[in-house]
Amino acid sequence: MNVDTRVADTPLIEVRHLKCYFGSKERPVRAVDGVSFAIQRGETLGLVGESGSGKSTIGRAVLRLIECTAGQVHYCGDDIGKLSSERMRRLRSKLQIIFQDPYASLNPKMRIGAALGEALSTHGLARGPGERERRIVDLLEMVGLRAEHARRFPHEFSGGQRQRIGVARALAVEPEFIVADEPLSALDVSIQSQVINLLADLRERLSLTMLFISHDLDVVEYLCDRVVVLYLGHVMEIAPTSGLFAHPLHPYTQALLAASPKPDPLVENVAVPLKGDIPSPLAPPSGCVFRTRCPHAIAACAITLPPLEARGPGRFSACIRTDLITTPPTR
């Protein structure tokens, strides 16, 4: 077999110095302000943060669904911002997204079969109605639905089933890379675990690479290989999942983990809740954007934006208080 080593070494997705500003030029909303990370082939990268952290904006920018102010997104080494619209259209079948609210992303007047079929036809993935029909049935069965569901309309499904359709719709065009933007947030706990298992199974079966956007740390810990922690458009910490949850380095990550209540009454809640609100992205604080809520902030934090620095194997943190790190970080 001829293995292309160049492809094997290049990350599937690489985001470099991404900036997305919205609104007026003079006083923009800095939704994403200089974010860089890479996703290796076959990896699931978690993107966590609270409202306004820029996680959904990044998810859309990675797929070029919105044009960004500065920075690049590379797919297999190619800058997708520089691709012609014709090449971008062909690439779209490789890059797909699953949205939070599947009902809002399905055409209410289109039968599920037609919605899936449209994706197949657009990208020329099924020759003739017979093959198209077969592919639609395959897709429905892959996500745990039945062939007869193809004739139904979106409103005839429950929330969990709709999210399965959202997954089928994304998988219809045989993507390599999927952005899952809060795919579980609208679902009940018992349905959520069904969809988590579905995503985990399909990821393995189809060797998908995934950017998993979520505010639910428990789900991220379960599904992701590595995690990027965002706050107000900046990366606070990047780490392999087990290391991040066992030993969070950044004060924000520590607060986020402490604030999410564990479903066990015997685990003491030691959380001293963070004071105050997330500042407005219209007027972010000087220096470190987290300093206004950080329990460890010192005068120096207000002066310069702390760079994202290596703090051990695979671990990066953007905090100048390295004196707080007592034990060496693990993977």
Next chain:
Amino acid sequence: MNRLEVHHLSTSFATDEGRVDAVADVSFAIRAGQTTALVGESGSGKSVTSLTLMRLLPRSAAIQVSGEAWFVDGAGTRLDLLKLPEAHMRALRGNQVAMIFQEPMTSLNPVFSIGEQIAESLRLHKHLDRTAARAQALRMLELVEMPAAAQRLDEYPHQLSGGMRQRVMVALAMACDPTLLIADEPTTALDVTIQAQILALMRRLQAETGMSILFITHNLGVVAHHADDVVVMYAGRVVERAPVRPLFATPAHPYTQGLLACLPGKARAAGQPKPKRLFAIRGQVSSPLAPPPGCAFEPRCDRTQAACMQVMPKLVDTGGTRQARCVLVPGRDVKTA
């Protein structure tokens, strides 16, 4: 002492396709100064339970309510909330019994400043004059740790962040010093760090005032840390009732067991390795228009027996202060109070 005792509460709605039992035969109690959590997924009837108790459902022939809800007010008088004359209920609502909703933006009036909204209930229930009500409103905002409270008094809901709006809701609810607070998913729309702030605030206020809380939520993490007793609901019925620690340690009903097992964070909390595959409760909640003939959970249950398909199991006492509704759980008939 029980602050609230609910006996055999049922609420049904007439729809075009037939009558739907949104809440059926629900009984539970909230002890004075304690928190009872009502847990369940969408359609389990937890919100309808709270709206029925507060008598906030429209009064029409389409809605039928039965049962009793004995509330002990601040003076020690026992009142049945469901049979109280409307005028008396109105005097109680927002006063002795207060409520916090999930979405503060939809429960605050957008055209009145937050100071006016808090003052309104003080003028109505405590008969304060304008100046005194305004001064008290400011004290309430300070009580809920609102930053720059004096300035916020004249601001409108849209000028506040989600967390601050929920603080205003708490201030509104606390304004007349309630003995019972019904909080319907009060932190669901908030970010985790803000959720932690609001929960800590509610805890502090409960410790200071000794009020009882009915906490309605789907978040089992929040339940684990903020409830004393837990009522698990499924398809309009109570399937299990227990104090919080025994419930999480030894859940009796298969639904409660499944609900806890399918949490991705449960393994980590218990210090076990990550499971290869997450437990999942199969299928989905049956339509309330076509409930299964026997146990409502039977179509999704892994431990179904022939008896489960015949009749709805009775809620039985299983010892201690625990109850469960499952044929597999032995127990004595619940004493009717």
